[in-house]
Amino acid sequence: MVVSMQKKNKMKEFIGHRWVVFVCAIWDMSFAGTSYMFGSISPVIKSSMGYNQQQVAFLSVAKDLGDNVGLLAGKISEVSPTWRVILVGVIQNVFGYGLVWLVVTHRLPSLPLWMLCFFIFLGQNGSTYYNTAALVSCVQSFPESRGPVVGILKGFVGLSGAIWTQIVAMISFPDQASLIFVIAVGPAMVSCALMFIIRPVESYNKQSSRSSEDGSGFMFIYSVCLLLAAYLMGVLMLENMFNLDHNTITLIAIVLIILILLPIIVPIFMVFFTQPQNLDQESLLQPETRTSTSTRVVDGETSASSCLVKEDKAQKQTGLPVTERPGKIVKFQAKLSRVISEAVKKLKQKNGPHRGDDFTLSQALMKADFLIMFFSIVLGCGSGLTMINNMGQICQSLGDNNVNVYISVISISNFLGRVGGGFFSEVIVRNFAYSRLLALAVVQGMMAVGLSYYAMGLVGQVYVVAISTGFGYGAHWSIAIAAASEIFGLKNFGTLYNFLTVASPTGSLFLSGFVASKIYDYYAEQQAKQRVQSLKASLNFTLPYVARNEESLVCEGNICFSLTCIIFAVVCLFAAALSLILVHRTKRFYAQLHVKSLS
Template identity: 35%
Template sequence: MGIRESHTFSAWKWLGFVSAVWVQTISGNNYTFSNYSDAIKTLMNLTQLQLNNLSVAKDVGKAFGLLAGLASDRLPTPVILLIGAIEGLIGYGAQWLVVSQKIHPLPYWQMCIFMCLGGNSTTWMNTAVLVTCIRNFRRNRGPVSGILKGYVGLSTAIFTDLCSALFSDDPARFLVMLAVIPFAVCLVAILFLREIPQSTSVAAEKEEARYFAIFNIVAVVVAVYLLTYDLIGSTNQVFSLVFAVILLILLASPLAVPIYAFVKSWRLVGFEADMERQQPLLKEETTSPPAETKEIITEVAAAASADDATVLVEKTKPVIGEEHTIMEAMQTWDFWVLFTSFLCGVGTGMAVINNMAQIGLALGHADVSIFISLTSIWGFFGRIISGSVSEYFLKKAGTPRPLWNAASQILMAVGLLLMALALPGCLYIGSIVVGICYGVRLAVTVPVASELFGLKYYGLLYNILILNLPIGSFLFSGLLAGYLYDAQATPTPGGGNTCVGAHCYGLVFIIMAMASLIGFGLDVLLAIRTKNIYTKIFNSRKPKKSLAASNGQ
């Protein structure tokens, strides 16, 4: 393959990554429920338990993400994106009709179905984006996961601040945004997001690191910009319009990377042919160093590396770090330790996010949009920093990634206890802490699963882990928070109820802090059990770098 062709492939790969970033920027709509939950509660005269169960129905949509996982190995990426876009248009479109009072409130069970559709739409988007990009950038899984999951974290703040700036926090118009914008963005991504043959050279790996640094910088600028707007607030209509225009320009700015890559591909026609070499994915993975985590492994290769015999008699059971089928992964202790610790982390985080509107009212805050944005923005920082930092320490010292999850669980417990005490300003600090820890958990678990169980069935494996979102939402939000809140609440005329005071959620926060400590113990256990795997990954990269250095002399 020629130099121009190889760099053209690289340019298309980066253009696909930019479109993936855009999809993630609009796929955090599942975390925006608090922006319009009060409107639904009032229109349908719901109790807090009923409202929380609606949010559970939204999260149950993620359970059907297993369909997206199965489809990821059978359908092309554009089809998966299109399914998610159509589901979101229908699910959030129906909710808009109700909140805008274009139609009479739907029966409760029908609202649950449309909530479920809206929730399920993001699983198709996330699966298409994560599976494709992890496969396109196999040697930089941490930064890929951190950046993509980081933009999901920013998504809620982007929607919230745009709605605040342009529509004065109107919940009906907010739902229009959730229905229409993701649909349009997915149609654009369909044109560019696809798997691209990889480069195996050291130069290409260094180039990826430089480009990812640019994406990180842009993402941080966007986050700081949103945070500044939240602190200043909207002063007038002109200011709000200027804010929206600058935000859109910042979101479009990553296009500079693929544009530069395309220009570079046309300038390198006469460059020396051995500068960078392309290989098929299968060849790359089967010839990689034995100690490196393998992306594609055949049964014959697995058996041959495990036994000195020259004849393959029967399939050997894969060890952690090799390719696993879904059933093989689920038969290991490590999978269930990862699954349960993930539940403790995301379940508690989802409960706070889904109940933020009522938590804010209980603690004396009539407007909770600032707390929703803070959770989103600091969730971004948790995602993007943990992805890059965990990758850095893995490459430098072989530090097991689960240790970062363990650290986040301790911090989450502290944040929850702080909110339980209801001290002045606790909700500001609690929103930031919950956002950071929830972001770390989502970003770090993505590469951990691929490193322990491989990439071949990663789409389905990812969606099995994501089952923790509806399970955690049901346990911590639907049951725990819903029942304990209603037990303290005062009925309101016409149905529904309300509660004001620290006692409304105090016990909820304490129980969730205990769950976070359990998650901490499980993450430490997983780090101990997988230390050898991460040591092998670390050692496998040293010879490559040493060889590259010697060749350069």
């Protein structure tokens, strides 16, 4: 009977353990990043609906907006439990992409382009609810380890595209349209299975956050992350080199699923194979408490006469009996406490919250720290995302047909950037008491170096720019989000996080639409003019140049993106300068945060 009760208590402790919440959030994020699969479903949408490339581009914009505009998810997370946030995401995901699947497979009549854009936006927007629920729950459950938590979660989001690709290859669907159905129901099924486990959980012992078990747990998950990245890279190389049969693909997918499940070992070990230490710590404190209490009792007995003398003096001064005096003192202290608390409250309302307090979105928008952080992300992420989106044209301009290899390199680098950015920024905060945003400035400087390398046209330039932009773009989301939770508080973290995610498409829209595409089209048009002039000279008669459509303009050579890379390198350096300004402004805050973590 006692053994069964102990097992029941252990299972209850296991279900409510914050590491179980974190591991379940990792699993949810591993299947939630469906935006990375749009490149796989866009060809079937284009062929089935008879769209041209410009119309497909509109669908891509709708997908990007849906994946990044999550303010409503943040607002709902502030007033509703986590399972309701996930449920809203599930409904949007299934309804949006489900209708797209029905239209593409002609089970429903064709819809106008704007309606299909809306449904793709609606379906992809469901992922913002999954992200918000997982990040808010885990950051509140691990307030002392925000960098590793955010980095690991965002890293698995970046890997979800590669994970789904292997699972779909194992299942071997009859057509590409079935992939849309998988995007509609796959993440929703995983989220429904975990929706009541993913929630904020307070640690049973505040000092356990600094225990060796937590550090060992994070190191184990980091090891799994590196192993998973190496495994996927090896799988991609094998698939590019050999034509694998279905049995081999199935084995690869099964091993991949096992690697994803490995982090559950951490909470299992902590709950079932580790003795709790909080009771021992309390027993060590009890003798000290008893000693101090007995000392106070002895002191009270030996000094009774002096207390009576003081009370007699007080009675002579105030004219009150001794029995009435304690009640008057309590009332006076309570009134004084109320006055002080009201004064402090009015002062806070007048001056607004300070760094480390809980900010609302409107309060954060009035602070220079938040605006500097936002524009730093706009410039840094905008440059990285624009280069990632144009990787196909970069390879085309250089006559390189290995675009799938470079996309895979970007995916793995993105994953390592998210995980590594969270880890190294945590080292900077914990070990050196520097601002976390120093890591962001370093990453943005690395991106500038990689872009400059491409502009110089050196050997391996595409690999260098793919690794630097992929790593840098991923690191932004682990470093900046963790810093935002520290500087602007956890109460409204969901709303603040979803506002910051808007920075990425904002920067990409500006830098891609007004910089990269304009420069590419200019050089493509100049090359077209040169071809016409050379043809005219060879034929010896006048041939007027007629400007062709933008879709038919093709640029060739390193010149197509070299100037763009130079501009983006300057943009990244400017973003790094903004980050360093924020480092200077938050230097004292992070020093105080480091002192508090040691106390």
